[in-house]
Amino acid sequence: MNLDNRIKLRHLTCFLEIARQGSLARAASVLAISPPAVSKTLRELEEFLGASLCERSKSGVVLTRAGQSFLRYAGVSVQALREGVRSLGSHAHEVSSVRLGALSTVESAFLPEVVRRLHEQHEALRISVVGGPSAHLLGLLRVGELDLVVGRMTESPLIEGLSFEHLYHEPLVLVVRPGHALLGSPVQAEALENYPVVLPSADTTIRRDAESLYVQCGASLPQQRLETLSIALSRRYVLLSDAVWVAPRDAVLLDLEKDELAELEVGIKDPGGSLGICSNPTHTPSVGTQWCIEHLREVAEEFRVRLGSSPPFH
Template sequence: MLSSRIKLRHLQAFLEVARQRSFARAAECLAISQPGVSKTIRELEEILGAELFERGTQGVALTQAGLTFLRHAGPAIRALEEGVSAVGDAHQGARWLRVGALSTVESRLLPHAIRRWQAAQSSESVGVDVVTGRSAFLLSQLRLGELDLVVGRMTEAREIRDLTFEHLYYEPLVLVVRVGHPLAGVASLAPGRLVEFPWVLPPPQTTLRQQVDSFFVRHGLELPGRLLETLSLPVSAGYTRDSEAIWVAPREAVIEELEAGRLVELSLPLEGQGGSVGLCINASMQPSLALEAFCEALRETASER
């Protein structure tokens, strides 16, 4: 049974400290004093009978009890916010989803699924707030209840461990270059030739970069000195079209460039089957009808690939 001693201010303070990893920054965001935040967290810890944060010189970190509580506190606040919003928007029938998107689905799957979902809604007020970024960030936002779901290739991410993942399809990483590149059209491409050119890569600490690093280790190679590290598809495409660079990208992200003949795929595969692309939800959050409908739109869109 939920203790009547736990108030909304306790949950808000806990979530902000967990988000900021700092009592001082949390106090600033909440517009209250730092002692006030510390006092509120101490009260919550006394109510729960567990220490939620480890204090240190570099800030604070969640304890195991804190991580457990976080999985439920974030969705609880999110559900409350949705309830307030639903009451206010009921007369308009407004429906909004907050979706985290990885680069593996930005070009085709997600835009097509959004159009499918909106077309099937009876209400005129249907919107999707799409947040992009690294899988670690998006999954942490999902755990906090800040996102309704995350879509993309993320099964290698450590942060997915206590979330629910549903596989949709496999998507390989490919190596692409501009038309007329010295390696374009080479049938039996030796891996050693790749380091002669600049590379466009996902940033370190991303699930896609892990596959690239594994490729270099397997072939006994070192990354070249000239690198562009970014998750931006427009920046990557523009740089690759106008340079000698080799771009590592999910095939879906570059399929339009390949079909239009602006880029070509190298003959050397970076990986075999590819990674699992799917949708990830926080099972501790009660799914709305809008979210269930959107997940079905993602499944139908993926099945048509």
């Protein structure tokens, strides 16, 4: 489909406000025009595009599948234009920013590489990263206090109504300190039960997968446990003790490659959970956010090869 030169900025801003407000009347109020004018502008845009963008009802307006797809690009286009105009004025050196929520599964190897590439290519980009459980981060995303959340979160009920883009599958592994008594041969279930275990916190989406891995090994979880989302605490405790850490591979990838931690041979391979990007479709992404998404995809492609993971869904 060729770009119709009849599409004007007013069509895009009107559509974006309708999507943001979920109502023609509220969009009209924000835009300071009449509801009939909003309706007419939307009809014109739909005619130019040859697609229905919204479904109207008594309760408001809901985007169609075509509308959701168009929203992603329309929002970025308008935001880029606004920032381009600002760059010509007194805000020529204004810093772009992106606010990320990061689950612990991406903090050790994946996200640091994304940040490195972002700062390498964009001189004036401020990146803010907030950690914590998925429920907390998705809540911040929903109210607009974060631009993106990155990690394993597809099992969270709070993801409903948000957009999720799969990047790669990340497996869980059992790791111990070098020289651990369980190394050197396939681990027996009864032996595994004799050592303390380090697990993700009980209120996280990854906890169920961690427990399932022990079940697949034929072992029960020992009573002696450390439950935490802190990668630094988990790593240091495992190095100081005989504990077994049920860890996302990203969290220990560098340690395994440097032989600073060792993976136990348990005779099974965890298929991995879906690691990806969660965004709020009602919020227009900034240029900084779009840059971040591009680099997340780029690094994820390399990690799929590095981890032997499957390609993204289509």
